Amino acid sequence: MVKNLIPYQSARRIGGQGHIWLNANELEESESYGESVRYNRYPDFLPHVIEQAYLEYTQQQNLDGAALSGKLLAVRGADEGIDLLIRTFCQPGQDQIIVCPPTYAMYEFCADSIAVRTRKIPLAEDFSLDVAAILPHLSESKLLFLCSPNNPTGNVIPQAQMIALLEAAKDSTLVVVDEAYIEFAPESSVISLMAQYPHLIVIRTLSKAFGLASIRVGFLLADTSVMGYVKRLIPPYPIADPSALIAKKALLPEGLRAMHEQTETLIRVRDAFAAAVAALSFVEKVYPSSTNFVLVKFNTDDCLYEYLLQKGIVTRNQAHDPRLNRCVRISIGTESSMLETLQALKDYPFNTMNQATA
Ligand SMILES: Cc1ncc(COP(=O)(O)O)c(C=O)c1O
Incomplete structure (x- = not known):
């Protein structure tokens, strides 16, 4: 055609x-x-x-x-x-x-x-x-x-x-x-x-x-x-x-310089956030990322997406895909946004009763 x-x-x-x-x-x-x-x-x-x-x-x-x-x-x-x-x-x-x-x-x-x-x-x-x-x-x-x-x-x-x-x-x-x-x-x-x-x-x-x-x-x-x-x-x-x-x-060179600097900062913030999240007891895995987001798998059946939403933090629920059950995709924002998100996760009232059944 x-x-x-x-x-x-x-x-x-x-x-x-x-x-x-x-x-x-x-x-x-x-x-x-x-x-x-x-x-x-x-x-x-x-x-x-x-x-x-x-x-x-x-x-x-x-x-x-x-x-x-x-x-x-x-x-x-x-x-x-x-x-x-x-x-x-x-x-x-x-x-x-x-x-x-x-x-x-x-x-x-x-x-x-x-x-x-x-x-x-x-x-x-x-x-x-x-x-x-x-x-x-x-x-x-x-x-x-x-x-x-x-x-x-x-x-x-x-x-x-x-x-x-x-x-x-x-x-x-x-x-x-x-x-x-x-x-x-x-x-x-x-x-x-x-x-x-x-x-x-x-x-x-x-x-x-x-x-x-x-x-x-x-x-x-x-x-x-x-x-x-x-x-x-x-x-x-x-x-x-x-x-x-x-x-x-x-x-132009100036724009590219700014982009490279922002990218370096974002990667630093991402890696620090990923490491801190990975250490939480209700996190099964933070997948390695070459992007401006991280995919987090929780080991609880509770919907952490909903929990974060109640705290005013909007992430992307991946539960629609069976392969990504209990996964949330979190974009990396500014350092202060990520500190607030990390704190919200640390405040999550997790006890072993929440543990995933599957
Ligand atoms: C892999 C991938 N390709 C393309 C796009 C869309 O990019 P654009 O904003 O340039 O349409 C996205 C946006 O999330 C994406 O994740």
């Missing part, structure tokens, strides 16, 4: 040279609403400022920014990227994707929304990827979604497993690696494998380590052969100008 789709030719995409722009039914003059910039013009298809800044950012990660030119697309958050990939490469009622739960729920949701089947290959007991169980299903699947670091388990997928899957998927399946949390474990990124594996797609976002969830900016990184199809489906003006300007600032 997408093969025959002619991309919508927005005025910005067609472009042109001139000093009077009368091609997009915009107002030439508009109210400024107290802002120094005006918003009367449609934004660029791929805002140049973002592209430039992101390519420089990848250079900071010791990657060849030049080699990624033309392989980058800004989207309205990683979520739009996921949706776009499924709509681009899967036929409703016919095709299938693979996901490895427990993982981010949007892959399955987006597939469901257009009647694309989801084949679930659960993670192993220790939340590692079950590569052997994935292999037989590759040839019948259009996309394999991998999340590294994974939400909600917090672990990364080792490069050796990534390479094994990329090799096996060569002739059949696009491998999508969601790196939403990559700034918390940059050494585990697979971006450098893109040159070798044109069927590898990487998803990134400014919502997590950059702390910019409300501007809705994410990125797809893919080979030009893959990107050509995605660009047929992307809406005409994906990124609003105010978001592009903030994204640009965040990706």
Whole structure:
């Protein structure tokens, strides 16, 4: 279907040279609403400022920014990227994707929304990827979604497993690696494998380590052969100008310095919180995390999510997933928020009568 789709030719995409722009039914003059910039013009298809800044950012990660030119697309958050990939490469009622739960729920949701089947290959007991169980299903699947670091388990997928899957998927399946949390474990990124594996797609976002969830900016990184199809489906003006300007600032050296400092602080706060929580008698386990959250398993049948909620602390209950029974996912906030959360947990009236029965 997408093969025959002619991309919508927005005025910005067609472009042109001139000093009077009368091609997009915009107002030439508009109210400024107290802002120094005006918003009367449609934004660029791929805002140049973002592209430039992101390519420089990848250079900071010791990657060849030049080699990624033309392989980058800004989207309205990683979520739009996921949706776009499924709509681009899967036929409703016919095709299938693979996901490895427990993982981010949007892959399955987006597939469901257009009647694309989801084949679930659960993670192993220790939340590692079950590569052997994935292999037989590759040839019948259009996309394999991998999340590294994974939400909600917090672990990364080792490069050796990534390479094994990329090799096996060569002739059949696009491998999508969601790196939403990559700034918390940059050494585990697979971006450098893109040159070798044109069927590898990487998803990134400014919502997590950059702390910019409300501007809705994410990125797809893919080979030009893959990107050509995605660009047929992307809406005409994906990124609003105010978001592009903030994204640009965040990706400049000063913004990156701030992000790195915040990330270091967050990791310190996370590790201290995780260690203190792990020491509590009603905690079975705090899973190792390469992200800005921790997954905590309690050894009591009481719902600690509800208990924390009563204290005004909102966490994410994972009990809907049988594999994550008695688990709560706790995002890492400021040091004072985490101290308050820790104190609330310490105050939990636990005695051995509460102990889990299973
Ligand atoms: C693994 C993963 N991917 C993507 C997203 C969505 O990111 P965005 O805000 O860029 O849409 C999230 C948000 O929680 C996530 O956990």
